[in-house]
Amino acid sequence: MTNSSLTSKQPSNLGEQDKKKLPLKHVAIIMDGNRRWADAKKLPRFVGHREGVNSLKRLVQHVGAAGLKYLTVYAFSSENWQRSREEVQYLFDLFSKVLAEELSELCENKVKLTFIGQLDKIPTDLYNSLQKAMQVTRDNRGLNLQVALNYGSRLEITEAVKRIAVAVRSGHISPDEIDDRLIESYLYTGGMPDPEMIIRTGGEMRLSNYLLWQAAYAELYVTDVLWPDFTPEHFDEAVREFVQRERRYGGD
Numbered sequence: 001m002t003n004s005s006l007t008s009k010q011p012s013n014l015g016e017q018d019k020k021k022l023p024l025k026h027v028a029i030i031m032d033g034n035r036r037w038a039d040a041k042k043l044p045r046f047v048g049h050r051e052g053v054n055s056l057k058r059l060v061q062h063v064g065a066a067g068l069k070y071l072t073v074y075a076f077s078s079e080n081w082q083r084s085r086e087e088v089q090y091l092f093d094l095f096s097k098v099l100a101e102e103l104s105e106l107c108e109n110k111v112k113l114t115f116i117g118q119l120d121k122i123p124t125d126l127y128n129s130l131q132k133a134m135q136v137t138r139d140n141r142g143l144n145l146q147v148a149l150n151y152g153s154r155l156e157i158t159e160a161v162k163r164i165a166v167a168v169r170s171g172h173i174s175p176d177e178i179d180d181r182l183i184e185s186y187l188y189t190g191g192m193p194d195p196e197m198i199i200r201t202g203g204e205m206r207l208s209n210y211l212l213w214q215a216a217y218a219e220l221y222v223t224d225v226l227w228p229d230f231t232p233e234h235f236d237e238a239v240r241e242f243v244q245r246e247r248r249y250g251g252d
């Protein structure tokens with residue numbers, strides 16, 4: 001797989017008419033490279049994050065129109081607290097602003113918003129906006145947009161194990177009932193299908209503590225394109241690659 005083939009501009013094949021043919025239900029994305037994008041243009045780094053929002057907006061419209069059921073994006077990892085106080089504050093302010101500005105349009109487009117992660121550690125104002133957004137969009141039946149905020153997969157699994165242990169101790173479940181379905185139901189993503197593909201922009205070949213359980217069978221697609229430059233055409237190219245891999249490895 002060469003990166004040039006991934007980033008080359010080919011006509012999109014995920015138009016309205018292809019809705020029913022979309023070969024996957026759930027795509028998860030590691031949106032990486034906002035600061036490198038700004039650095040390369042000699043712009044302040046916050047401009048990279050701001051452009052990253054535009055990239056996400058474009059993609060949400062695109063995948064919603066193409067009929068994707070689940071899109072999960074990594075907005076803030078539990079490790080991101082290590083960034084400067086100014087950057088963390090900027091990102092939280094940005095998330096609040098985007099939510100306030102976009103909520104009604106998301107609703108019009110029937111998008112259901114869910115936030116996954118250790119949400120109770122998020123500043124109160126933003127936390128309240130997240131809860132409101134989840135409440136307001138709860139019954140929407142279009143795209144399920146999951147935003148991972150203060151998310152870390154090991155913590156997610158650790159929390160699930162603790163809650164299962166409590167359920168065993170109180171006699172609600174027996175140890176013999178613990179299987180992968182039960183564990184899955186205790187994760188933040190309980191009840192969602194696993195992602196069939198994880199896309200990572202910015203070229204790093206890592207999962208970075210993202211959806212470690214859920215990604216067990218996912219195809220990994222890494223592109224050097226930096227997140228603010230990632231377009232719907234790049235997404236379509238990733239889907240085409242996914243289809244090719246299915247054909248190659250799908251078995252008899």
Ligand code: FPP
Nearest residue numbers: 031032033034035036049052053056075098
């Ligand atoms: C990666 O770039 C991106 C983030 C830290 C997450 C922030 C994402 C956005 C602002 C996109 C929009 C998201 C929402 C939910 C509105 P980086 O800072 O890690 O870049 P680098 O790899 O160049 O350092």
